Amino acid sequence: MDFKFKEVILPHFLAILSFYLIVVIYFSPVVFEGEMMFQTDILQWEGSAKELLDHRESTGEEALWTNRMFGGMPAYLIHLDPKGDITNTLIKILTLGLPHPISALFFGMTAMYLLLLGFRIRPIVAVLGAWAFAFNTFNFLSLEAGHNAKIWSVCLIPLILAGVHLAFHKKKLLGVAVTALAVLLQLKFNHLQITYYTLIMVVGYGIGQLVVYYKENRILEFSKITVMLLAGAILGGMGNLARLTSVLEYSPYSIRGESNLPETGENDTGLDKDYAFSWSNGIVETFTLVIPNYYGGASQQALPEDSASEKALRSQGADPAQTNQFIQNAPTYWGNQPFTGGPIYGGAIMIFLFVLGILFAPPLYRNVFLALTLLSLMLSWGKNLAWFNYTLFDYLPGYNKFRAVSMALGVTLFLIPVLGALGLENMLQKSQLPSTKKTFLKGVAITAGLIILAVLVAFGLNFQGNATGYPEWLLSALKEDRQSLLLSDTFRSLFFIGATAVLIGLLLYKKLKTEWAILAIGLLLLVDLYGVNRRYLNQESFTQNPSEQHFAATPADQKIMQDEGYFRVLNIQNPFNEARTSYYFNSIGGYHGAKMSRYQDLIERVLTPEMNNFIQKAQEGNFDYNSIQVLNMLNTKYILAGRSENAVFTNPQANGPAWFPEEIIPVDSNEEEINILAGLETKTEATYNSSQDAGGQSLPAGSGSISLKSRAPDQLVYSAQVEKEGLAVFSEIYYPEGWKAIVNGEEAEIHRVNYLLRGLVLPEGEVRVEMQFKPDYYQSKVWITNITQYTILLFLIIGLVINSKKSRAKKIM
Template sequence: MQLNFKKEVLPHLIGVVSFYVLIVLYFSPIVFEGKTIFQNDILQWEGSAQEIQEFREETGEEALWTNSMFGGMPAYLINTEFPGDISRTVISILTFGLPHPINGLFIGMVGMYILLLVFKVRPEISVLGSWAFAFNTFHMLSLEAGHNSKIWAICLIPMILAGIHMAFRGKWLLGVAVTAIALMLQIRFNHLQITYYTLITVLIYAIGQLIHYIKQQKLPEFGKIAGILILGGLLAVGANAGRLLTVLEYGEYSIRGEKTLDTPNQGDSGLNKDYAFSWSQGKLESMTLLVPNFMGGASQETIGQDSHSAEALQKNGISGAQLNNFIKSAPTYWGDQPFTGGPIYGSVIMVFLFVIGLIYAPKRFRNIFLAITIISLMLSWGKNLAWFNFTLFDYLPGYNKFRAVSMALGITLFAIPVLGCLGLERLFADNNKKAKIKALLTALGITGGFTLLLIIFAGAFGFQGAADANFPAWLTEALREDRKVMLQKDAFRSLVFIVLSGFLIYLALIEKIKYQWAALGLAVLVLGDVWTINKRYLNEESLKTSPSKSYFAPSPADKKIMQDDGYFRVLNLQNTFKEARTSYRFNSIGGYHGAKMRRYQDLIDRILSKEINQFVQKAQEGNFDYESLSALNMLNTKYILAGQAANAVFQNPEAYGPAWFPQEVLPVQSNEEEINKLADMDTRQQATVNSEEFDAKAGKGTVELTQYAPNELHYQANVTKAGLVVFSEIYYPKGWKALIDGNEASIIRTNYLLRGLMVPEGEHEIKFKFEPKSFQQGSILAIISQYFIILMLLSGIVISFKKQD
């Protein structure tokens, strides 16, 4: 086949090169200077993954379990590599070696470009949509926060839908292959909430196509295409069999699984409603799609010396450092969320084009992408649209496993550019000049007119933020004036971009400039729009040289604890259950993860938090009551950390060590009874065992830990009376095996969440090994599926080229 390079290759080559160049330009310090984004979540991840990575480097094996967080938990959702997995190589090839995580934005642009081309949108407009999609603020704010897997998962959505649409256009082999490889990669990044939203998006698309095929009396054809695509989806699932099997297995025992205790405002399984919907966007906050600073931007923004707040502070005698500190981080946000890193914005120009799409896009696809936009917005409103979202939470399978519903806006910012580009393509292609100009003026009047109204009537909004309660009336009044000014300035900015865009399109419609130049001009305007907004939040100050090196540098307190080479856990009193810096070096009582073990969360809620608070109160009075730390002592908490100085380390002499024999076994019949008893009993002398599940009796003897690895522990026991040994290790029923002198023994759950063993009289070697079948069984299926998908993709490409010959 002979290609016309100028028409069939060059435009696409220019488009892909532009994607690469823009990523390199925006993130040049990362590409050329070796800097990285200061991402708090990634730093916490590094802390939580350190033990796992060290074990991999030392042994070449996967730990699959880590004791560095929350007493111990599976490593599947932290850092696990699967044998034979080629997905990392595929990513490197597809992104031309761009560093992680910014390579996700590149694949997002490529995927959107392919999707729009498949929808028969010309290359110039496809480039415009691709730039808008990748550089929306949702992506940049997520990068700054360290939500790298979320970015990758969202950026793969266009490619997934591109493959699906290819199949519906007749290129079923290539379409299924593209869908399968994109979905394979999305599942690989293990952000199941975004994958869930992707399925909703695909379902809406499928319903739209189903209606069309029914009207065309081609239902069997729809069934064939859908069936083939489902097979592709199953291949993508198979390519991640190891990941999915282990995660699904763990999910049953995590806070997203079935509840173990009666908890208010919670169903039989899944998350607590208050927790799940804590990040719900306000309905009015969706206006940031049109005006970035509609809600005051981020939770804390810099305001000028000429602001109303600065003037009010000066009038009330506040100046110098106190004044400067306030205006550098003023609480300008007045939305519904607890806090935010910035507004959700993808260019007002794309909203303008979206309105054109509502008028001009093909009816079938207009309805599909309008529905995707509306439903994703409704999902993002969460508790602010309770009748809808609470119903989904209660009845939609699996939906109660997810939180931070505002991330559904990632789907909104995908759908808007697609419909906008479809509308612009059809507008340019129409031969009815009068109708085109009328549609343009209508869209201009709707978006521009609404933005103008926001400027004129900005005072109609209250601008009352949650932070206002912390300030005197004179300051809150000034803050509200500053919020009003921020809204008006950005509304005027948006109006300028709308007018400039409308003028460019108008020039093309009256044939004063070519459509290609109008489209490229729009692309430049869009890029300038989102680029400058993004720089407010992700800029040079966000990029650091080796932030992890300084963050994890050992403090005097760390060095003091490091002198002890024994086996123990550390309680960090500073943000205990939301930090993983401690986990970098030590086995921690706390940690940083969104899917803790359900029983450990129960222990935190019912016992640990109260126990820690009471200890701190007594310690502040000079009474270090270590004996009262009944739960912490059974978790072998030898050190309590109250700061970074050496004198902020307190050694707990009452920690029980790795294992012990309780003198009395207390039978219980329910989880509720057990945790209530655990709160009051002496955990050194007594142990609870659920008699409905296990049999145990008290024994006597000594137990010593002789060898430690995250997935294997060895003990030497000298038992003078056969009975129950309690280990300071978290009980998990899937994968842990116990061996006594080489013979497998049943592990007992004791003290609500610890491991126990009935050990016979005499001297014995005890081993715990973590060998989950789910990990082993999934690996072979994953390898077969991955190579089959690659083969199918190559075959699809070859066949497509041959058909064009």
């Protein structure tokens, strides 16, 4: 029994313990002191989700619509926690109670460890690969920014591949069950771009297995396994059916769907190319994988003491405060991305092991993982490899829905440790062969040559990117600092690679035990990654309750909150990229990567020009509220221009929740309608595109009064006194998939008017109008979602039990 514990249980226990302790120690302020990271995107999310969270707390119900952003949008794009969903509890158990989002790193290490064990890699090497996977700067920069869903999706990649690998290696039932669980969890985080990259990687792995099965004349078995894995993936998808179908239902109406105004952009069925490829990793910038400050680090980063820039500023007599401000926030990054929080660094040691993987790994996995690594790099280069990526964008199904293609580096940094660990393991197995030492030295030479090449390429460039508008004397000093950062990190990487090479050399020449050598390499790896990560996520990144600080009500907020009516607020300070306003008020703006396409059209074609024109006049002392007709129709009662009380401007011309226009202007196209909208008197006029109805009907103008009686995120109740039957316009965003109108107890058709608002034809007399958001896709799929999740869990337990019995039977035999 003691033998079994030491050989079978103890290594895995120590591995899991190391993963847990590393996360706990690095993030001790979060675990022990209750502090949190100041994650910008999470604060944006919290602002946008506040109405939904408050509604759940007060009613116990999930709202499926929120009015807080962009005039209104489906809530399942922001936050959704369906009743009966067990995934949150499951994750809490699997991550041993670690707080979100740092629990993702622990899970990622555990999943990578299991995957590498599946490749028959010894535990101590698998631990090394797991550390490298979780602690690259891609994950830490994502944490710092608040891209929690992305981190979780990436950290689930190894579990998905582990399930696929098990299925193709005589553990079909367990492999399919693990795949189903992993797909369930990855889709829960709703980061479909990472899921798309994961699918590409799994297909690549599958092609490798197809070659093997074909050579062994086992195509029928391959087909059966593939079908089983597809069934498992579908099962995982069904565990998110309510969420997924709702998102897919929404997709055509978002900026990632078909364009409403195709003549305004080059892409009619997805994102605009310039927008999609704005964050494209530079081809040469790939060298940051091995030299972190190769391109200067972050867009703004502190320079070391006595830097060339500091000396230059002092010599020019610059004010000490200005000098310090520049030095602490120097524009060190000189790549071609708009900005960056830091470099994507995979660890010099792991890049060295990756080179050894190319030389030592079994041919099948070497070819598969090397090809996938190159493919992921090519995807990350985006517009810098336009002939390749623009072709994929135009022809690969669904690919034109995604942006920030540099995100593909998350897959790169998964593949590098896998091939690195495979290479190290196979080198250790062949350590007795004379050729192993020669091949190892070849690997050292290749890695050193790669770094020398990187430096030569860098010095062939000018170090000037992202540094325009500076005087020549400061620009020259800044270039010198950028060169120094590159050289400093070059020597740093060479040190870690050299130390690793020495340890492996001692191992190969039997001067050091294998376990001690690998452990030492692992510690060097942690020191290396820790040193770089601390540049971007350190003690200063943690604070007590950043939400409380960020959302503390300003005098301006307090003034608007005195009004308990129903209205919207326009924050003219970067309105369409901030969600702080949404924390307290229904906002004209917001922060989301998949806003409704009609609203985006409105922003670009009408709202932005209208807003800029108003601001220009206001600066001259003329507050022309009549000129902001589209803002008025969106019921914009307050304009916010700062944090002080006198920065709040009340708009007396806001149209209110609903009204009866005097004239209905027929239009034939979206283009015509939005052009008319820019000059429309929205209180008395409305547009209606009859082409949206099969009968091409026209709508009558009515008259009367209408008022809002009660409101909730997904329910609005109005009372109307209609003098003449006709159209009433509501200052609510039109979305056809889910909103239902009940007029005097009977369902009525909701018409799209004014390009994106709701309209109802109301009968004469006293009328009660109730609008409810009850999307059929969601309502009918919740029970399937819940049942499937329990089925997957049961399936996994059965798979583990059967696999355990088979393992015991083999030992007995």
